[in-house]
Amino acid sequence: MSFACQPTTQGTCIFCRETELVIPWQSSDGGLGVCDLCSYALRHTWRKLRGELVAAKTPTMVRTYALVPRLRSGRAEADVSGYEFIVDKEGRLPYAEWAKGDDELCAWLGNLGVATWPETVRPCYLGYAGSADFAEARLVWAWGKRPHDVVPATAWPKFASFAELLGTPTPDAGFYLGVKAAFEGLLWRREVAPEANKLCVFLREPAMRYLRSLEPEAEIDDEAMVEVCHSAMNEDELEVAELLEQARSEQRVEEEREAAAQLEVEKKAEDKADGEEDSANDDVSEGFGFARVRSAIIPPGSK
Secondary structure (H helix, E strand, O other), X not given: OOOOOOOOEEEEEOOOOOEEEEEEOOOOOOEEEEEHHHHHHHHHHHHHHOOOOOOOOOOOOOEEEEEOEEEOOOOOOOOHHHEEEEEOOOOOOOEEEOOOOHXXXXXXXXXXXXXXXXXXXXXXXXXXXXXXXXXXXXEEOEEEEOOOOOOOHHHOOEEEOHHHHOOOOOOOHHHHHHHXXXXXXXXXXXXXXXXXXXXXXXXXXXXXXXHHHOOOOOOXXXXXXXXXXXXXXXXXXXXXXXXXXXXXXXXXXXXXXXXXXXXXXXXXXXXXXXXXXXXXXXXXXXXXXXXXXXXXXXXXXXX
16 A cells, blocks of 8 residues: 555545545546545555554653742742752752652652642643653642751752753753743743742741641640731732642541441441341241141151
8 A cells, every 4th residue: 555656647536536636546647546645644544454553652750850949039920030949969850769649749858858738739841851761840839848856957958040950061951941941831821820820839937837737636735826827827828728728628528428438338238248147047947947847747647
């Protein structure tokens, strides 16, 4: 099914019915034929039927980079040069190997002293890192510091701007360029819809103390201090707290629904088991009754 390198002539394509230059089907005197576009389509279909085409597959995600931003004091929110990002000891964006989801990424960031939640993480960029591994960058748009008694201050990472990340030629430079372009796109979306596209909310110590008081295992010794922390939060911090409280409430409702469904399944299983046991007991009792009646019958002519 190949028409390559054959002369063309004016005619009508037998597939799309367009009148144009066609590759003759049987003779070179014009008339019917196959146009160039249909020729490629037929070749593709023929190779597919023969199993010669290799289907494209999505590569396996290997690395997850964390883009944790901080806006410099006095800089405009729309200015990309005003942002700094957490980097590791080598001055690179931190990454986790084989992170399966936002929950694992948030737990891994806790080792760096960053407290964040799946609700405050969003996708940012996909591409190939300097190691030639397919990687993603996820934006941690709301975060705070973990307590120093959990993570010592000496373990706290440094910050670097995009200019510093791209200042030295490295194998990761191409990946960082893609991340920078993606972040600039998020800045543009922030300008268009500011309420739905927050990019950088740093939660100060009062906000972090208030959020820690909302955890199920939290022990609150001073309710007044919790109220003081809540009153000290700014508008962005209050929105993050409301988002997290709503997520926790939905999670509790879902857990209660799953627990109720599990209890219902267990109750039905118990009722079924009790019914089968009662049925078995009835069968046994009927068997004994039949045996007693049968033994009481005296055949005619017998003593």
